[in-house]
Amino acid sequence: MTAARERRSTIHVSPRLTAATAGRVLRQLRHDHRTIAMLLVLPSLLLGLLYLLWKDVPTLPGQASVFDRVGLTMLGIFPFVVMFLVTSIAMLRERTSGTLERLLTTPLARLDLLLGYGLAFGLAAASQALVTVGIATTVYGLDVTGSIALVVLIAVADAVLGVALGLLASAFARTEFQAVQFMPVIVLPQFFLCGLLVPVDRMDGWLQAISNVLPLTYAVEALQEVGWSATATATMWTDVAVVAGAAVLALALAAATLRRRTS
Amino acid sequence: MDAAITVSGLVVDRGRRRVLHGLGFAVPPGQVTGLLGPSGSGKTTLMRTLVGVQQVRSGEVTVLGEPAGSPGLRARVGYVTQAPSVYADLTVRENARYFASLYGLTSREADAAVADVGLTGAAGQLVNDLSGGQRGRVSLACALVGGPEVLVLDEPTVGLDPVLRVELWELFHALARAGTTLVVSSHVMDEAARCDRLLLLRDGDLLAHSTPAQLRADGRSPDLEEAFLTLVRAREEVAA
Secondary structure, eight states, X not given: OXXXXXXXXXXXXXXXXXXXXXXXXHHHHHTOHHHHHHHHHHHHHHHHHHHHHHTXXXXXXXXXXXXXXXXXXXXXXXXXXXXHHHHHHHHHHHHHTSHHHHHHTSSOOHHHHHHHXXXXXXXXXXXXXXXXXXXXXXXXXXXXXXXXXXXXXXHHHHHHHHHHHHHHHHTTOSSHHHHHHHHHHHTHHHHHHSXXXXXXXXXXXXXXXXXXXXXXXXXXXXXXXXXXXXXXXXXXXXXXXXXXXXXXXXXXXXXXXXXXXXX | OOOSEEXXXXXXXXXXXXXXXXXXXXXXXXXXXXXXXXXXXXXXHHHHHHTTOBOOSEEEEEETTEETTOGGGTTTEEEEXXXXXXXXXXXXXXXXXXXXXXXXOOHHHHHHHHHHTTOGGGTXXXXXXXXXXXXXXXXXXXXXXXXXXXXXESSTTTTOOHHHHHHHHHHHHHHHHTTOEEEEEESOGGGGXXXXXXXXXXXXXXXXXXXXXXXHHHTTOSSHXXXXXXXXXXXXXXXX
């Protein structure tokens, strides 16, 4: 066995194979023009709807307007929801088309595949966030005290979390019908309890306890921190770390569900 | 010369059903071994076992001296599933280049593999826009690209026109002459004549392991299908 062959056959993560896989996923996306258009434009249009909804609602002096508060939060929720859905369907396709089984017979490690998806959709989410944040702050006049770059960073972290949970959820779906129904199961409870509808400290104790273990809560808190503070706060960095940690945990669990040998 | 593949006492269950009942055989290197048998005889399960994606109840499967599915084998064994397993939303070339990159190879090798299966003219087309037979050849190209020492092909010629079928068999024999070990499954007996060796599978049992010439002699017929039937009947008489 040659040294090159030994190196190729290791089961550890390879940056080269991860990048090749991310490139492949992005090329698949590139052929799907409508999906690209929807990814880039849809969140801005929905945000516009919210802007028009609250345009004429008066704001109490010294408080953030409803749109500033909700719009900012939505910048973190859109990428999470969209990437969760896109990834769970993409991974399910990989399973049902036989390409997953084939990939598992090649030198590609399971984590290479998952990280490749994370990288590809993370990049897609970054483009989406740049468009959405750009339009929100210029056209809709969304007021953010902190750095716009931090808003984009948090949006990308949320997207990667969505990707990781989508990869994990797809393991439990046999059909597309099942896969799309994991969206309400995984996403809606997190949305209800994330602190946007009711601030977390005003929830019942047991609801707070649940909210505190759901990663989206931290994503929303991070955005709220950027919303009021001109500089990055320690709380915000902790929140971002929690979101990233949850994404890594979900990826590890997803890797464990990818069985090379099946019955 | 050592066998490329050795199987002994292989038992595989799928659900509660026993699919393979203790198979044992050896596949010589550098030859085309045909895996023949009717639909449902266990061909695909056996091939999945050879590439290490099938859970095995008991028995041993050794490929190129290592247990089937070992990490060290993944760059040395190629597998083409029965249904084309490539990305329908990528072009032929993009599919081949992705699989080439998984083996540490470049677009030059990818383009050569596309040419080997006669798809250079369609290289820029989306797989989605190709015919079923063309898709199957894309799938084959994605396995050829890694230059595997063992190539496991599950019904690679289904739905192909006769000219293409002959061309593919020529390609298989060219690969074998260059040292590749091929295991090719088929449910049509007229392809059996093109193989160097034959494994006849029926209801998860190995009915025969021989050469086309030997099978004709054993089954007392110049027609392989007829010879196969004679063997099946003889086996059933023994069992009765």
